[in-house]
Amino acid sequence: xxxxxxxxxxxxxxxxxxxxxxxxxxxxxxxxxxxxxxxxxxxxxxxxxxxxxxxxxxxxxxxxxxxxxxxxxxxxxxxxxxxxxxxxxxxxxxxxxxxxxxxxxxxxxxxxxxxxxxxxxxxxxxxxxxxxxxxxxxxxxxxxxxxxxxxxxxxxxxxxxxxxxxxxxxxxxxxxxxxxxxxxxxxxxxxxxxxxxxxxxxxxxxxxxxxxxxxxxxxxxxxxxxxxxxxxxxxxxxxxxxxxxxxxxxxxxxxxxxxxxxxxxxxxxxxxxxxxxxxxxxxxxxxxxxxxxxxxxxxxxxxxxxxxxxxxxxxxxxxxxxxxxxxxxxxxxxxxxxxxxxxxxxxxxxxxxxxxxxxxxxxxxxxxxxxxxxxxxxxxxxxxxxxxxxxxxxxxxx
Numbered sequence: 001x002x003x004x005x006x007x008x009x010x011x012x013x014x015x016x017x018x019x020x021x022x023x024x025x026x027x028x029x030x031x032x033x034x035x036x037x038x039x040x041x042x043x044x045x046x047x048x049x050x051x052x053x054x055x056x057x058x059x060x061x062x063x064x065x066x067x068x069x070x071x072x073x074x075x076x077x078x079x080x081x082x083x084x085x086x087x088x089x090x091x092x093x094x095x096x097x098x099x100x101x102x103x104x105x106x107x108x109x110x111x112x113x114x115x116x117x118x119x120x121x122x123x124x125x126x127x128x129x130x131x132x133x134x135x136x137x138x139x140x141x142x143x144x145x146x147x148x149x150x151x152x153x154x155x156x157x158x159x160x161x162x163x164x165x166x167x168x169x170x171x172x173x174x175x176x177x178x179x180x181x182x183x184x185x186x187x188x189x190x191x192x193x194x195x196x197x198x199x200x201x202x203x204x205x206x207x208x209x210x211x212x213x214x215x216x217x218x219x220x221x222x223x224x225x226x227x228x229x230x231x232x233x234x235x236x237x238x239x240x241x242x243x244x245x246x247x248x249x250x251x252x253x254x255x256x257x258x259x260x261x262x263x264x265x266x267x268x269x270x271x272x273x274x275x276x277x278x279x280x281x282x283x284x285x286x287x288x289x290x291x292x293x294x295x296x297x298x299x300x301x302x303x304x305x306x307x308x309x310x311x312x313x314x315x316x317x318x319x320x321x322x323x324x325x326x327x328x329x330x331x332x333x334x335x336x337x338x339x340x341x342x343x344x345x346x347x348x349x350x351x352x353x354x355x356x357x358x359x360x361x362x363x364x365x366x367x368x369x370x371x372x373x374x375x376x377x378x379x380x381x382x383x384x385x386x387x388x389x390x391x392x393x394x395x396x397x398x
Contacts, residue, residue: 015208019102022080022246028278030244031102032079033212035071038253040096047097050086064217066253068100080246096252101281103216103243105143105182105209105345117181117339120321125150126188126195129361135198136356136366137227138190138236140349141219142183143167144203146325148337150188156198166325167207174330179209181325185341186240186349188323193353193391196360200227200234205241216241217257224260234261235359235366238352239269239288240345242280250285258282266366268352270344277308277384284310289370291348292385293317305344307384313374314385315354317347350391 012031013019023029039047041060044067048058051069054077059068071077079099086097146166151157168180187199204211204219211219227234245251258267271292272280283290292314293305301307302318324339351373359369372378373389380388 024080033100036100037069039067041065043096098251115342117341120338126191128195136235136360138197139200139234141202141204143205144183145201146184148323164201170207176327177207180207185322189349190353194356197356220257237267266370270348272306273304291351293344293347312386315347315350315389318342320346
């Protein structure tokens with residue numbers, strides 16, 4: 001299904017009046033928070049000297065090692081132009097300064113097909129394999145999670161506090177919000193590949209599938225603190241979200257936040273749904289496994305999927321079936337806990353689950369399991385799509 005991406009962008013901007021669609025160069029659109037600049041703490045004083053005339057206030061977020069500069073709205077500053085003037089025209093970015101880019105769970109604002117979830121018949125629950133070794137911990141940062149027969153009775157779901165629950169109809173129009181159920185769906189995809197994992201859930205995306213870099217960094221910090229206090233470091237982090245930057249280079253503030261997890265944690269991210277080879281972040285980061293989508297048969301690139309030199313792996317991402325929310329739509333399809341959906345958002349957790357299953361089954365560190373899963377010598381490797389990861393197709397039938 002092809003949706004009107006221009007209309008979708010207009011709805012997003014109407015819902016988020018503090019967001020602007022910037023285009024520093026023709027064809028290089030990005031979404032940023034108006035009048036906000038993010039700076040790593042080590043460079044905050046230097047940047048303050050450069051931009052003071054436009055700044056309304058500076059907020060030092062010490063626990064994140066980031067400062068947020070809020071600009072005077074009456075100055076009508078183009079944040080991308082301002083950041084470019086501070087950074088300078090160099091290929092090596094020496095200052096940790098960035099606009100506060102918007103990120104999305106189903107990024108299609110710059111073109112490309114994608115679809116909406118469709119109701120599906122009940123699926124058999126993934127059956128744990130009863131692994132006796134260490135349980136692999138997979139973190140899912142998304143729209144949250146809803147109660148579901150696949151989750152109830154598990155120790156990890158019992159630890160999900162109310163702040164992680166899905167919001168289904170934030171605008172109270174009796175219609176399921178555009179991205180509601182995204183996190184519940186992603187969690188089910190992981191479990192179908194690796195039923196024995198322990199999930200850690202953080203809600204970072206709104207029910208319209210939107211967050212910004214600072215909100216993601218806050219969520220990453222919450223996850224890191226919570227798991228570190230318990231002595232339970234995350235093995236695999238799934239990010240079925242992302243966006244474009246104003247200069248097609250990585251955001252230094254997000255790079256800093258992800259580096260906190262170290263090499264022990266494998267980070268897997270969706271490559272985006274715009275049928276483009278433009279680098280999509282955070283997937284395009286060197287220390288992140290970028291996952292593109294194959295069609296339903298697993299033969300070719302899905303029409304909507306991004307691709308490029310920066311993509312590491314691909315898996316089926318078209319007409320995926322998984323757990324979903326229960327909701328009676330006023331003027332749309334009703335859902336009873338199961339759906340099919342398409343997107344790189346759902347190829348990514350399939351790869352994350354495949355890595356988790358191998359790590360748990362062979363008692364490996366997640367990084368070692370990822371190396372084996374992505375070893376091109378063991379399988380099909382395709383230009384601009386990376387290694388084809390053959391994941392479990394469909395639910396595990398008892």
